[in-house]
Amino acid sequence: MTGAQTQGTMSPGLSKVVDRAKQDPNLRFNSLAHLLDLQVLEQSYGRIRNDAAVGVDDVTKEQYGQKLEENLKDLHERMKAGTYRHQPIRRVHIPKAPGKTRPIGSRVSRTRSCRARCAK
Secondary structure, three states: OOOOOOHHHOOHHHHHHHHHHHHOOOOOOOOOHHHOOHHHHHHHHHOOOOOOOOOOOOOOHHHHHHOHHHHHHHHHHHHHHOOOOOOOOEEEEEEOOOOOEEEEEEOOHHHHHHHHHHHO
């Protein structure tokens, strides 16, 4: 995977998860939200493409970033409390070969921040 973090730049909590997953590849994790902090979410927000499509909430990265600290604090609290639920993915069909289309999905900005970090 390109751009993947090494354990040296990863938070200690996520490093432990990586170690446990390597020891037992069949191990399942219920939630990693308690391992994420505001700094991690802010870094994830920074990795979202500036020209990324808006999601079902019609909020652009720029709009989300106008109140970034407030938005990330709210997101972090809901993740820790277990009340965060991602919004549906906006499905759009883009034209491909003559007469054909391909579906793509666009997440909302706060979901991108969460998923970008958890994927790393």
